[in-house]
Amino acid sequence: MYIYQFFYKVVCLGFLCVGVSGIAGGQTNIDLKSSPRQVWRVKSQREVGTDLRGLFEDFKPDGWVTAVVPGTVYTAYVAAGLEKDPNYADNIWKADKAKFDQPYWYVTQFSVPAAMKGEILWLNFEGINREGEIYLNGQKLGALDGFMQRGKYDITRIVRASGANTLAVLVSPPRHPMANAASPTYVSSGGWDWMPYVPGLNAGITDDVYLSTSGALTIRDPWIRTQLPTNATAFLTVALDVKNNTDASRTAVVKGVIQPGNITFEEKVNVGANSTAQVKLDKRHFSQLVVHNPKLWWPNGYGDPNLYTCVFNVVENNTISDTKQVTFGIKQYSYDTLGQVLHISINGTRVFVKGGNWSMSEYMLRCRGEEYDTKVRLHREMNFNMIRNWIGSTTDEEFYEACDKYGIMVWDDFWLNSNPSLPRDVSNFNANAIEKIVRLRNHPSIAVWCADNEGWPEAPLNKWLEEDVRAFDGGDRYYQANSHADNLSGSGPWGNRDPRYYFTEYPTGLGGNDGWGFRTELGSAVFTNVESFKKFIPKEHWWPRNEMWERHFFGNWAFNADADGYDRSIETRYGKPSNIEEYCRKAQLVNIETNKAMYEGWQDHIWNDAAGIMTWTSNAGLPTFIWQTYDYYYDLTGAYWGIKSACEPVHIQWNPVSDAVKVVNTTRKDLEGATAEAMIYNLDGKVVDKYTLSRTVDALSNAAVHCFALPFGGERGDLAKGKPVVASSTETGRAESITDGDESTRWASAARNNEWVYVDLGAREAISGVRVKWETAYAKVYKIQVSDDASNWRDAATVNYGKEGVQDVAFVDDAEARYVRVYGVERGTGWGYSLYDLRVYGGTPKNSGLTAVHFIKLRLKDKAGKIVSENFYWRGNKRKDFTALNSLKPVDLKVVSSAEKVNGKQVVKAQVVNGKTGVAFAVRVQVLNARTGEQVLPAFISDGYFTLMPGESRSVAVEFDAGLVGNDGFRVVAEPYNNAWN
Incomplete structure (x- = not known):
């Protein structure tokens, strides 16, 4: 048994490893990551050579680079100032790949601590990229292959009770090609369309390294599963392995305590020599594993992400041999693929997924x-x-x-x-x-x-x-x-x-x-x-x-x-x-x-x-x-x-194609009797009253509810009505029937694919889309094409799923043309193409009373009048032209703030106030160091790039680590888009 002599931080693969002072076998972890007290060194295998006596018999750090553990070889050279800052300019592109794309030795030394008794002393590795050979005091402990592999080595008889112990790891990088041959590894390290090639391919000791102690029996991979017959009752299943690390059979008791709820359980276990026993407990024999009224884990927006913990002990002869702690959530996922679309549900509630791809936490694993x-x-x-x-x-x-x-x-x-x-x-x-x-x-x-x-x-x-x-x-x-x-x-x-x-x-x-x-x-x-x-x-x-x-x-x-x-x-x-x-x-x-x-x-x-x-x-x-x-x-x-x-849980939004305003409620609760409001402002900040709308709505849970359509009628004007029409063939009716305004008359083509019909608008027009009304003989696949001469056509939209009846086809990009053609690619029936009506939308906007650019403000209020959601857009009479925003005059914004320190955080409440002289457009809020003027980052800011009309104000909450500014102090600044040009 060994006594450990310094105090340390407790870390263990995401579990809190509980040391039991004064009890033989109580588990303790000693972190071996880089610190002023734990120095790692790194040098290429080529430089070290094949004679390894210098590593273990009389290690001297001369010529070695201080390493970063966890980290990578290249990161160590950057941190030591031996490689130029890879973030800056094109430095990383110029780095010598060959220098790092080779095996490297890592070396550190530690003394045997003396603070805790333990029958077995373990050396633990949680990850090496891509391969690692591990040696202690000249003896090879083993090898890891793949960055998810863990290593747990009994070093009780190898470690020196006094003096320095030398730990050396030979790390080999991934080999080309990377994807998929080198996997498992950080595949994008070889370069991608979003990150450069990282010299050394992020090879290194990339996860935690630590010492731990235990008795003869150890716990491996405890697992808690949860099932929900209803959300009011949870069934827990507990599984774990107990490993006997000795040559004699052992009898012990596995104990567990789950919090909150103080749920306890224990089970006797017999483990053969150098064997592993599997332990599985469930409600059939342990009624306490039925949890009533559980606190469920919910995704963000659907409820609180409640968590439970379970502390496991394996106890032999009233002595704790090993301890593990697991954090888990009571939840149950379910899935369906109705309509060939994957849907994810949790705890019986379908979740609308709003998320993002996490490329790498940091491209050099820092x-x-x-x-x-x-x-x-x-x-x-x-x-x-x-x-x-x-x-x-x-x-x-x-x-x-x-x-x-x-x-x-x-x-x-x-x-x-x-x-x-x-x-x-x-x-x-x-x-x-x-x-x-x-x-x-x-x-x-x-x-x-x-x-x-x-x-x-x-x-x-x-x-x-x-x-x-x-x-x-x-x-x-x-x-x-x-x-x-x-x-x-x-x-x-x-x-x-x-x-x-x-x-x-x-x-x-x-x-x-x-x-x-x-x-x-x-x-x-x-x-x-x-x-x-x-x-x-x-x-x-x-x-x-x-x-x-x-x-x-x-x-x-x-x-x-x-x-x-x-x-x-x-x-x-x-x-x-x-x-x-x-x-x-x-x-x-x-x-x-x-x-x-x-x-x-x-x-x-x-x-x-x-x-x-x-x-x-x-x-x-x-x-x-x-x-x-x-x-x-x-x-x-x-x-x-x-x-x-x-992505607000309850959100009011505008559809720029249909002008419809909807409330999208992605929560588990209905919002009844809410009021949806829309106001349109001109560039001077004044409301255009005739566009103001208000409607009472019930915002149903997990649904989008239509409120109203904004009355922007200009783009919906029909440019085709009464205009001449030309068709490739006519089987029934007249081509002009599709523009005569009578939806009971129709044109039908010959019974073959690749037939068409076009309308002559008489002059070049800005076109935003069309509306077609198909008879039973519809086009399954068709194109809307435009032309200036009725000879050279360009595609404005393609519809791959045509259907009988009305279809609105909006152009993503406005088209300017005189002629508009419906070109049938594939028929939906054995007949030809048959159209009742063709409308062409566009032309010069007829929105009266609106400036070239105007603002849409949407609000959703609950029954008490509290704002639940507020949304803001800018819109142009010429749909893609917002240059009039550059003519906005500067405004005088005032920021009034108060602050307090809470648990090492600086918590700020700021009020941004706009005067009465004009619109403060797209106001950006920042926190600056009061002395240097530099940004204080990271900072959590509740609102940004918001717009204030004359006389309006906005409350903004800010939080950041107080240590980021120290004694320098800080100031909150708010700058609108329009002030930058003046």
């Missing part, structure tokens, strides 16, 4: 500990309820703990990416997959296990993984083979689109089924605010757009993000920027529009095909200009605020 709490909390603040752990690129327990805490479901991938290839060692891959399931299955947040990103696993892995989930997770969570097919609606697009696109049937996806459905990836380029831009782009590359921006993925490398289209959106909608400050400011408006519309478009069709959407991506793993909400430095972009608004 995210640790409490930082996960910050990142996941920001997702909660955006009103998300799901994160997709893309290609399983996050492995840290703290991520899952934060998701449990904040009610964020996890769509959890394995490590496969679309390629029709297998890992080099499928058995090893499968073993790591089982390790992942076993390590994580207690987390209530995990909702889906997914095998492959945008592909199906090659045989035999698909069947193996499906069986792994069934065997090691009890089939409690859904197995999805392909991330964008099999009852999903594909993935993408990943470039900026006009807001109308997301409401228009249908937003296209790569793979999967047509429709809104369940979309696991949909995104846009998201440019940073200027403060972050200047942190990683050298001044000489600020303006105009150049190759350095491309190195941060704003260009051809990330072609899916469509940087050119993003540029066009800024210029077309807000005017061409003249410097980087103006570019970043206008970009935030594009970010708000696009990202809000993504979620509102799906919500507009909730359960009418739409079941969920996850943006690509919601976190920021590196400094970039694409695919993020908050950025790498935790600054909150327009995308963050657009999404936060759209």
